[in-house]
Amino acid sequence: MTTSTHLEGNMMQNHTPVTVIGLGLMGQALAGAFLRDGYPTTVWNRTAAKADQLVAQGAKPADSVGDAVAAGPLVVVCVSDYAAARELLDPLGAVLDGRVLVNLTSGTSQAARETAEWAARRGSAYLDGAIMAAPAAVGADAVILYSGPRSAFDLHAPALRSLGAGTTYLGEDHGLSSLYDVAVLSLMWNILNGFLQGAALLGTAGVDAATFAPVAKTGIGTVADWLSGYARQIDDGTYPALDSTIDTHLAAMEHLVQESESLGVNAELPRFVKALADRAVAEGHGGDGYAAMIEQFRRPAGVRP
Known part of the structure; x- marks a missing residue:
């Protein structure tokens, strides 16, 4: 040997x-x-x-x-x-x-x-x-x-x-690992779908996805920096509008829907996001920060408080 x-x-x-x-x-x-x-x-x-x-x-x-x-x-x-x-x-x-x-x-x-x-x-x-x-x-x-x-x-x-x-x-x-898995998958798909929506919009002006990618990456990094603060608000159950209110977000969402429709880009995703924000406003969260949207995700579809 x-x-x-x-x-x-x-x-x-x-x-x-x-x-x-x-x-x-x-x-x-x-x-x-x-x-x-x-x-x-x-x-x-x-x-x-x-x-x-x-x-x-x-x-x-x-x-x-x-x-x-x-x-x-x-x-x-x-x-x-x-x-x-x-x-x-x-x-x-x-x-x-x-x-x-x-x-x-x-x-x-x-x-x-x-x-x-x-x-x-x-x-x-x-x-x-x-x-x-x-x-x-x-x-x-x-x-x-x-x-x-x-x-x-x-x-x-x-x-x-x-x-x-x-x-x-x-x-x-025993269920925690699977819950974390699907939670991260949700995050992944939402990020990727947002990038694809943006790439489709910019593509109508002749901007290729490779040009958009570094700008999108910077934007994703900015949002990632917000997560710890949002997490604290969610855990505390209070949603102070430290940057902008859901009312302000809602106006911008309408711009995204209008831009998509006018350019012939699929508007189903931004319309769905706007519908969630509309419900949050109807429930009295218009003056709260965006973390208040957690209340929409905590309930099954069709269930109202």
């Missing part, structure tokens, strides 16, 4: 064995990160060929889901959704007993809590997780959120930190 092989063997012996189930692009990135940090890694996927590259890096392929779960105390699942995860694991019964199951599958907070109850009935400690990054960031600066029993997270924190520098524990409520 060479010196390098001996050192590698010792490193592997000092790390908790990990299993990764599901080898799409994200699953492969997860397994690769564990391997790079010296964790003995067992992998399984319906299409066995997807494990080939990982096996070449030192992963152990499992012949079945049951064999994969039995290979170690930490089982990481990354498949299409919660239903797919439970379909794979439900037939295993007692094999899950005593293991920590980490589900990095996207879904809802309700599904996360239901899956936690399902796992508990099988004797498994359950951590729900959300990967806030692309596969290329896994093992580097990826932000990955976890919720569930603190004891389970602490037990395997060293291994989980191999997946990203932004490893974050949120709390005991």
